[in-house]
Each structure stands twice: as C-alpha cells, then as structure tokens.
Amino acid sequence: MSNNIVNLKQLSQYLGLSQTTVSRALNGFPEVSERTRKKVQEAAEKLNYRPSPSASSLATGKAKIIGHVVPVSEHRMINPHFSDFLAGASDTYARAGYDLLIRAATPEQEADIYRDFVSRNRVDGVVVHGPMVDESRIELLKSIGLPFVVHGRAGGEEHSYSWLDVDNRSAIEKLTNYLIDLGHRRIALVNGLESMNFAHRRRLGYEAALQQHGIEIDPALISSADMNEPYGYEATMEKLALDNPPTAFVYSSILSAMGGMRAANMHSLRPGKDISLATFDDQLSFLQSKNGASPPPYMTNVSSSIQEAGRRVGELLIAQIADPKAPPVCELWKTNLVVGESTGRLA
Amino acid sequence: MSNNIVNLKQLSQYLGLSQTTVSRALNGFPEVSERTRKKVQEAAEKLNYRPSPSASSLATGKAKIIGHVVPVSEHRMINPHFSDFLAGASDTYARAGYDLLIRAATPEQEADIYRDFVSRNRVDGVVVHGPMVDESRIELLKSIGLPFVVHGRAGGEEHSYSWLDVDNRSAIEKLTNYLIDLGHRRIALVNGLESMNFAHRRRLGYEAALQQHGIEIDPALISSADMNEPYGYEATMEKLALDNPPTAFVYSSILSAMGGMRAANMHSLRPGKDISLATFDDQLSFLQSKNGASPPPYMTNVSSSIQEAGRRVGELLIAQIADPKAPPVCELWKTNLVVGESTGRLA
DNA sequence: ATTTTCATCCAAAGCGCTTTGGAATTTGGA
DNA sequence: TCCAAATTCCAAAGCGCTTTGGATGAAAAT
Numbered sequence: 198m199s200n201n202i203v204n205l206k207q208l209s210q211y212l213g214l215s216q217t218t219v220s221r222a223l224n225g226f227p228e229v230s231e232r233t234r235k236k237v238q239e240a241a242e243k244l245n246y247r248p249s250p251s252a253s254s255l256a257t258g259k260a261k262i263i264g265h266v267v268p269v270s271e272h273r274m275i276n277p278h279f280s281d282f283l284a285g286a287s288d289t290y291a292r293a294g295y296d297l298l299i300r301a302a303t304p305e306q307e308a309d310i311y312r313d314f315v316s317r318n319r320v321d322g323v324v325v326h327g328p329m330v331d332e333s334r335i336e337l338l339k340s341i342g343l344p345f346v347v348h349g350r351a352g353g354e355e356h357s358y359s360w361l362d363v364d365n366r367s368a369i370e371k372l373t374n375y376l377i378d379l380g381h382r383r384i385a386l387v388n389g390l391e392s393m394n395f396a397h398r399r400r401l402g403y404e405a406a407l408q409q410h411g412i413e414i415d416p417a418l419i420s421s422a423d424m425n426e427p428y429g430y431e432a433t434m435e436k437l438a439l440d441n442p443p444t445a446f447v448y449s450s451i452l453s454a455m456g457g458m459r460a461a462n463m464h465s466l467r468p469g470k471d472i473s474l475a476t477f478d479d480q481l482s483f484l485q486s487k488n489g490a491s492p493p494p495y496m497t498n499v500s501s502s503i504q505e506a507g508r509r510v511g512e513l514l515i516a517q518i519a520d521p522k523a524p525p526v527c528e529l530w531k532t533n534l535v536v537g538e539s540t541g542r543l544a
Numbered sequence: 545m546s547n548n549i550v551n552l553k554q555l556s557q558y559l560g561l562s563q564t565t566v567s568r569a570l571n572g573f574p575e576v577s578e579r580t581r582k583k584v585q586e587a588a589e590k591l592n593y594r595p596s597p598s599a600s601s602l603a604t605g606k607a608k609i610i611g612h613v614v615p616v617s618e619h620r621m622i623n624p625h626f627s628d629f630l631a632g633a634s635d636t637y638a639r640a641g642y643d644l645l646i647r648a649a650t651p652e653q654e655a656d657i658y659r660d661f662v663s664r665n666r667v668d669g670v671v672v673h674g675p676m677v678d679e680s681r682i683e684l685l686k687s688i689g690l691p692f693v694v695h696g697r698a699g700g701e702e703h704s705y706s707w708l709d710v711d712n713r714s715a716i717e718k719l720t721n722y723l724i725d726l727g728h729r730r731i732a733l734v735n736g737l738e739s740m741n742f743a744h745r746r747r748l749g750y751e752a753a754l755q756q757h758g759i760e761i762d763p764a765l766i767s768s769a770d771m772n773e774p775y776g777y778e779a780t781m782e783k784l785a786l787d788n789p790p791t792a793f794v795y796s797s798i799l800s801a802m803g804g805m806r807a808a809n810m811h812s813l814r815p816g817k818d819i820s821l822a823t824f825d826d827q828l829s830f831l832q833s834k835n836g837a838s839p840p841p842y843m844t845n846v847s848s849s850i851q852e853a854g855r856r857v858g859e860l861l862i863a864q865i866a867d868p869k870a871p872p873v874c875e876l877w878k879t880n881l882v883v884g885e886s887t888g889r890l891a
Numbered sequence: 892a893t894t895t896t897c898a899t900c901c902a903a904a905g906c907g908c909t910t911t912g913g914a915a916t917t918t919g920g921a
Numbered sequence: 922t923c924c925a926a927a928t929t930c931c932a933a934a935g936c937g938c939t940t941t942g943g944a945t946g947a948a949a950a951t
Contacts (some may be wrong), residue, residue, distance in 0.1 A: 202663050204937055215901045220939060230899065249664030251607065252937035254598035255906045262645070269635060276830050280627030287648040288616060296666075298609070299644040301634040316549050317596030317907080319643075427833030452830050455802065459842075462809060483623050483799050486774030495806075551907055562931045567909060577929065599907035602936045664937080 203244045212240050223248075254318065262296045263514060264320035266310050269301045272390060272423050274326055277452065277481050278503055282348065284482065285507025286324065293515050295321075308337055315343040322518045324348055324510055328394045344521060346514040348506060349395050359517060359525040361510050365398035365477075366405070368499040368532040369447060372475045373406035375497070375534060376445040380543035381473060385418040385443040387432045387453050396421065399449055399477070418443050429456025437464055444543055445473035451481060454496060458539075468496075473540040477532075479503040497540040499532040506530070550591045559587050570595075601665065609643045610861060611667035613657050616648045619737060619770050621673055624799065624828050625850055629695065631829065632854025633671070640862050642668075655684055662690040668865045671695055671857055675741045691868060693861040695853060696742050706864060706872040708857050712745035712824075713752070715846040715879040716794060719822050720753035722844070722881060723792040727890035728820060732765040732790040734779045734800050743768065746796055746824070765790050776803025784811055791890055792820035798828060801843060805886075815843075820887040824879075826850040844887040846879040853877070 203211075209219040214237070222229045222237035229237075240246075254260045265283075267274040287297045298320055302310050311334070314320045322344035325334055332351040335358055347360035369386075376384050386403045389396035400419070407414055417439060420432040429448060433456065436443055448454035454476035458468065466472040478500035513526050550558075556566040561584070569576045569584035576584075587593075601607045612630075614621040634644045645667055649657050658681070661667045669691035672681055679698040682705055694707035716733075723731050733750045736743035747766070754761055764786060767779040776795060780803065783790055795801035801823035805815065813819040825847035860873050 205939095206937075216938080217902080217940075218900055221900090224939085228899070233899080245659075247660055247663040249602070249937050250666045251598040251601035251664065252906090253939075255596070255602055255908085256937080256939040258906080260598065267634070269631075269638075273631060273829060275627050275631035275634070277624040277627060280622050280624060280630070283627070283646065284616075284620060284622035284648075287614070287622070287646050291616075291648040297646040297648075299630065299634050299646065301631075301638040301644075312592075313594055316594040317598065319597045425830040425832070427831065431833070482620060483772040484774065485772070486778070487770070552909095553907075563908080564910075564932080565930055568930090571909085575929065580929080596907050599936090600909075602938085603907080603909040605936080 203246045205246075205248070208237075208241060208244055208246045211244060212237060258318055260318050260321050261294060262298045262320045263290055263511070264298045264300065264314050264323040265326065266300045266302050266307055266314075266323065267326060268304055268307070270304055276425070277483065278424075278450070278479055279326070281479065281481050281504045282326075282507035282510075285502075285504040285509075286511040287507075289508050289511030289515065293511075295511075295515065307334065311337060311343060312341060315341050322346075322514045324514060329392055330394050330397045331392070332394065344514065344517045346510050346517065348510050349393075350527075351394060356525060356527055359513050359527065361506055361513060361528045361530070362395070363501040363506070363530045363532055365395050366402040368477060368501075369399040369402035369449075370406045371402075371532070371534050372447055372477070372497075372499050373403050374409070375536070376447065376473055376475060376540065377406060377410050377412070379445075379473065379540060381443075381445040382412055382543075383415075383418065383441065383443040384412075384445045384447060385433075385436045386420070387429055387446060387448045387457065388419065388421045389424045389449045391421040396449060403447060424450035424453045426452050426456040426459075429453025430460045431456070433457040433460035434463065437466075445475070445540070448474070448476035451476055451478050451484060451496075451498075454478075458496075468539040469537075469541040471544070473497075473543075475540055478535075495537050495539060497537040498535050500535060501530055501532045550593045552593075552595070555584075555588060555591055555593050558591065559584060605665050607665050607668050608641060609645045609667045610637055610858070611645045611647065611661050611670040612673065613647045613649050613654055613661075613670065614673060615651055615654070617651055622648075623772070624830065625771075625797070625826055626673070628826065628828050628851045629673075629854035629857075632849075632851040632856075633858040634854075636855050636858030636862065640858075642858075642862065654681065658684060658690060659688060662688050669693075669861045671861060676739055677741050677744045678739070679741065691861065691864045693857050693864065695857050696740075697874070698741060703872060703874055706860050706874065708853055708860060708875045708877070709742070710848040710853070710877045710879055712742050713749040715824060715848075716746040716749035716796075717753045718749075718879070718881050719794055719824070719844070719846050720750050721756070722883070723794065723820055723822060723887065724753060724757050724759070726792075726820065726887060728790075728792040729759055729890075730762075730765065730788065730790040731759075731792045731794060732780075732783045733767070734776055734793060734795045734804065735766065735768045736771045736796045738768040743796060750794060771797035771800050773799050773803040773806075776800025777807045778803070780804040780807035781810065784813075792822070792887070795821070795823035798823055798825050798831060798843075798845075801825075805843075815886040816888040818891070820844075820890075822887055825882075842884050842886060844884040845882050847882060848877055848879045 205216050209216045219237050222234040290297050325345055325347040328347055328349045328351050335351055338345045350360040350362045391397050404414055422428045446457050457474050461468055461472050468474050475497040478498040480500050480502040552563050556563045566584050569581040637644050672692055672694040675694055675696045675698045682698055685692045697707040697709045738744050769775045793804050795804055804821050808815055808819050815821050822844040825845035827847050827849040
C-alpha cells in the first residue's frame with residue numbers, strides 16, 4: 198500500500214478529473230472549488246501521492262534545494278563551526294520545504310560549480326561561506342544571477358548583496374579593551390587566517406583597542422592560522438616562551454581557546470590569576486550544556502550563536518529566492534561581553 | 545559567453561547531429577564513432593553545455609544525490625562527529641559525481657521522509673546515522689527498496705544489509721583492561737546515550753573487562769547522555785564527589801573527555817598522576833594538528849577516524865547504487881590503543 | 892428568454908533529457 | 922560482385938509535472 202507510487206496521471210484518473218485540476222487543487226490555486234480541492238487532497242493522501250521533484254523542478258525551474266559549496270583545501274571548512282551553522286540552516290530549510298545540498302570542491306572548482314548549479318537549476322540559491330578579504334565569488338554570483346546570501350561579508354560597506362555578519366571588529370575591540378582595563382599591556386592575539394575577512398576585521402579591532410591606549414603593536418604577539426585546538430595550544434606555548442611573554446590572550450575561536458587553556462595548564466598558569474584568556478565564542482552546541490547549569494562561560498568572551506546565524510541566513514536566502522528583486526538585506530549582529538573566570542586584573 | 549545556457553537540442557542543431565547521437569557521445573556509449581564523439585565533446589565544451597540535472601533525473605530515474613536525514617530532536621545529531629563524517633563522505637561523493645543532501649527531521653518524520661525520498665527518486669541512496677539499539681529504519685529501508693549503508697549497525701550479527709562500524713565493544717574493553725592493568729579498580733564510564741547501539745556496545749565492553757577481573761559493576765560509576773563537553777564535566781564532577789570516587793575514567797567521546805579534563809583541573813587532580821583519563825577518540829579534525837607536531841594524543845585512547853569512516857561509507861553506498869543486487873558489505877573496523885599522558889599506575 | 896459573467900474544469904504543449912526501434916551507410920566475407 | 926554484418930546515426934516516444942488558452946455549464950444581469 199505504501200510502496201507503489203502513484204503519479205499525477207493515475208491520481209487524476211482515479212478521481213475522474215484532469216491532471217490540470219488535480220495539480221491546481223494540490224498547489225492551492227484559486228481556480229478550483231473547495232469541494233474539489235478537499236476531495237483531491239483526500240485521494241492524494243489515501244493513494245500516498247507524492248509529486249516527483251525532478252519533474253516539478255523541470256517544469257517550474259525551481260529545485261527547492263539550497264546549495265552549500267565547501268572548500269576542501271587544506272584549510273577545511275567542514276568543522277564544528279560549519280556543522281553548527283548547518284544545524285541552524287537545515288532547520289530553516291526543512292520548515293520551508295527546502296533541502297540542503299553540499300558539494301565539496303577545491304577552490305579552483307568553485308566558480309565552475311556555481312555555473313553548474315545555476316545552469317539548469319540544480320539549486321535555487323547558495324550560501325557563501327567564509328568570505329575572504331579578497332573575495333571573487335560575490336561578483337561571480339551576481340553576474341550569473343544565482344541568489345545568494347553571504348555568511349560574513351566582503352570588504353567595504355557593500356550593500357549591493359545580502360549578508361549576515363557579526364561585528365567582528367567591535368567584538369574583539371571590546372574584548373581587548375576589557376583586558377586593557379584590567380591592566381594588561383602585553384596582549385596576544387591568536388587569530389584565524391587573516392586572508393579571511395572575519396579574521397582581518399578582528400585584527401583591526403585588536404589593533405584599534407591597543408592604539409586607543411597607546412600600546413604598541415608587537416607582531417610577535419600575533420598569530421594567524423586555522424582555528425583549531427592544536428593551533429591554539431602551539432601559538433600559546435610559543436608566546437609564553439618569549440622573553441617578555443604576554444599576560445593576556447585573545448582567541449578568535451573557542452577551539453583555539455581550548456588549546457590555550459591546555460597550554461596554560463601545561464605551564465601551571467591559573468587562568469584568571471596568573472594569566473588571562475578571553476575568546477570569541479560562536480556558542481558551539483557541543484560546548485553548551487542543555488540545562489544551562491555550570492557550563493561555559495567559564496571563559497570571558499564575546500559571543501554570537503553561529504547556529505542562529507545559520508537559521509537566519511537560511512531565512513534571508515529563502516526570502517530572496519521568493520522575491521529575487523527585493524532589495525538586499527544586510528544584518529550586522531552585535532556581541533556582548535560576558536565576563537568569566539578566565540580573566541583577572543594584572544598582578 | 546559563459547552565461548547563456550545551451551541545451552541538448554541547441555547543441556545538436558549546432559553540430560548538425562541528432563539529440564540521440566549527441567547524448568550518446570557525451571555519455572560514452574559505444575554506438576558512436578570516436579571522431580564524432582570528439583567533435584561533440586569539443587562543441588559541448590565550447591558552448592558550455594551542461595545537462596539539466598532534473599531532466600536527466602526525470603529520464604533516468606537517477607538523481608545523483610545521496611541523502612542524509614538527521615534528527616532534530618533535543619539530542620542533536622549535527623555535531624562535530626557528524627561534520628567530520630560529512631567531510632569524508634562529501635569528498636567521496638564529489639569524486640564520484642554525487643551531491644550530498646541533508647534533510648532535518650524529527651524522529652516521527654523520518655520514515656515519511658524516506659518514503660518521500662524514494663517515491664520519485666529525490667536521492668539514489670541514504671546513509672543511516674546513529675542506529676539505535678532498537679532500530680526500525682533498516683527494515684523500513686529494506687522494504688521500500690532504497691539503497692542504504694548504516695554508519696554503525698543494529699543489533700545482532702546482521703549481514704543482510706551494508707554497514708560500517710568500529711568494534712566499539714572491543715575498543716572500550718581494551719581501554720578498560722588497560723586501566724585495570726594499571727591497578728585501577730574504581731573505573732567510571734562516561735558513556736553516550738545507551739539507547740544508541742554504539743553506546744550500548746561500549747557499555748558491554750566496559751562490563752566485560754570488569755567482569756573478567758572480578759570487579760563489581762557499580763551503577764553509580766556509569767552515566768549515559770549526549771556526548772558533549774558539559775556533560776563530560778558534570779558527570780566527572782558528580783563521580784568525583786562520591787564517597788568512594790573512581791580513580792580512572794573512560795569516556796565515550798573526546799568531547800566529554802575534554803569536560804573530564806576540565807573537571808580534573810577543577811579538583812587540581814593531575815591526569816596521569818592523581819587520576820587517569822582515557823577516551824574513545826574519533827580523531828575529530830579540529831583536534832588534529834596538521835603537521836603532526838605535539839598534538840593529542842596527550843590522552844590515552846582507542847581511536848578510529850570518523851572522517852575515514854565517512855569516506856568509506858560513501859564508497860560502499862555508491863557501489864551499492866551502481867549494483868543494487870550485489871551482496872551487502874559489512875566492515876568492522878578495529879581500533880588500536882594509544883597510550884598517552886593522561887593515565888598512570890594507581891598510586 | 893437571451894446575453895454576460897463567473898466558477899470549474901480540461902486538452903495539450905512544453906520542460907530537457909534518455910532510450911527504443913529502426914534506417915542508412917560502410918565494411919568484410921564469399 | 923553481391924549479400925550479410927557492423928557501424929553510425931536518427932525520429933519519436935516517453936519521464937511526471939506545470940501552465941496556457943480555452944471549453945462548459947450555471948448563475949446573474951438585461
């Protein structure tokens with residue numbers, strides 16, 4: 198009963214109606230009477246009718262799929278940040294009847310994939326992940342006319358496309374200022390890859406805070422790489438080994454911050470006492486306790502939920518697909534400072 | 545030039561050939577001469593021809609998409625384990641010309657989604673994540689005839705479907721035995737949700753090791769929940785507060801093990817000295833240092849790369865789609881014990 | 892009673908591809 | 922030289938849906 202698939206033709210024959218009417222009834226067109234519509238819906242339910250996605254996609258030009266192309270360079274994009282973003286986005290998609298499609302690609306393939314996506318509508322839109330300082334995808338997508346929303350943003354105060362970003366600059370500036378207020382002067386920045394826009398902006402925020410207080414920027418205190426735990430550990434160890442080591446650390450991600458914690462432990466430095474650690478926190482779900490009890494923030498942080506961002510980016514994209522000539526939407530999310538136990542006044 | 549899309553009809557008109565011949569030339573059929581094929585391929589390249597996925601899917605019944613349905617219950621499946629699995633799988637898919645599709649679903653929707661998937665081939669196959677002890681999806685998928693591979697496996701020594709699993713039982717048994725050999729008698733198990741098959745098997749391994757050495761199983765030393773960091777912390781804190789606290793801990797995931805580390809620090813217990821911590825390690829990429837220097841394993845572990853598992857599951861599934869009546873393939877991956885600095889002889 | 896409107900419904904033409912069942916041409920064997 | 926067997930190609934029929942451009946009959950207006 199549940200297994201044999203019925204198509205429109207069969208369903209309409211069963212009902213003694215034309216395919217047109219059945220299709221319209223099911224898709225909520227006004228030209229069909231409520232009585233007929235009800236009958237059609239019941240029959241569809243009963244016969245377990247499901248329209249073929251490829252057929253309707255072929256007929257309408259809409260795939261009901263949203264694409265995510267993820268780089269597979271050595272700097273992997275598929276990481277806990279990404280999966281939390283996906284968790285949010287896929288939830289939005291499911292609610293709106295969209296599916297989420299992922300294609301792994303080397304950076305060189307990426308442009309070609311977008312063309313491929315748009316050529317015969319494999320997807321109705323894409324979200325652009327990890328915009329670089331020098332970003333080319335945006336122009337490409339504009340030119341081929343594939344709806345997109347950027348998670349993050351490219352340079353400039355561009356309002357010619359939709360994006361959602363956190364205010365990275367002010368977030369890190371806030372964090373750095375807090376550490377300065379605690380008396381710290383030697384503050385390290387363990388940043389993400391600065392070829393990426395978000396990391397570049399964070400760097401600016403860090404530098405702005407130092408400059409406001411007349412603190413010289415010491416390149417030896419700054420590092421930039423993929424944000425994972427071992428990197429956080431190594432970068433911290435390295436800086437602690439300096440002749441004039443930093444007394445405070447700012448991390449671009451909770452992942453590297455965890456590595457920093459490990460390094461501090463290694464040196465028997467008590468966070469909040471002998472050393473201060475602060476981080477940008479994407480509120481990764483695997484670090485969130487469900488019941489809200491005794492979790493992080495044990496670390497001082499500025500935070501913004503990347504999962505919420507995913508949810509919202511999905512909404513923006515779906516809205517854009519529904520109305521492609523609506524003006525672009527740009528959202529800049531603020532973060533707020535949460536003081537934890539990992540920072541303290543400079544002894 | 546790159547923007548206007550050419551379809552088969554136009555391409556064949558341009559070439560002065562029939563659509564049949566062009567289609568066959570492009571799809572490598574033997575009925576077309578090499579000379580014609582070359583000409584067709586060149587023209588396709590030149591005119592930037594790309595076949596429409598929905599059209600070919602409609603015509604062939606193949607979507608070239610592999611589906612992953614992920615539960616969105618409070619026990620989220622989208623976590624760092626999942627994203628590492630995806631990283632491996634998507635790489636395999638891309639190589640084989642498949643896309644990866646994700647659909648978020650509540651557990652009640654799941655069966656319906658599989659039917660939806662198969663009804664008019666939205667996807668060509670699915671991978672089943674997180675099989676439960678009491679698993680119903682497998683029978684469903686068999687009955688509706690949708691190719692699938694299970695990451696993990698259901699109960700029994702089933703060989704009626706394809707799966708890839710790590711030998712969870714022996715892995716945890718190995719780990720527990722190692723701790724026993726170090727003299728530990730009070731060993732805690734911080735397990736995953738034991739309604740899930742893998743966690744159930746790990747529990748069995750733990751119990752087997754204890755029983756082999758005549759150590760009584762103390763329910764107070766065992767907990768079971770979603771494997772995240774706060775849970776690992778809380779479970780560890782709880783057990784350390786017992787009258788007769790454990791001297792060693794076995795964690796089901798590196799995520800909860802990190803929470804355990806934090807708890808140990810909280811109690812000023814030095815791992816490897818005052819307390820022993822050991823874990824199952826999925827080799828999550830965000831914890832792997834790229835260059836292989838001074839990374840984990842700082843923790844004693846049994847490990848198996850979940851990313852490799854994703855890669856392999858993808859291969860198995862694609863092979864099965866290519867030849868649906870091939871016998872099922874079952875792979876049980878062994879783990880090996882890596883001794884780190886987090887365990888030591890009982891003082 | 893006749894014409895205008897709605898309200899309902901339908902036949903048929905695509906959407907762009909694959910594939911069946913030949914037809915036309917070339918090659919090889921006798 | 923002639924016929925059978927390859928080789929190379931094609932017209933046309935789907936695949937299952939949406940949508941255009943009416944047709945039909947009933948209700949409303951004249």
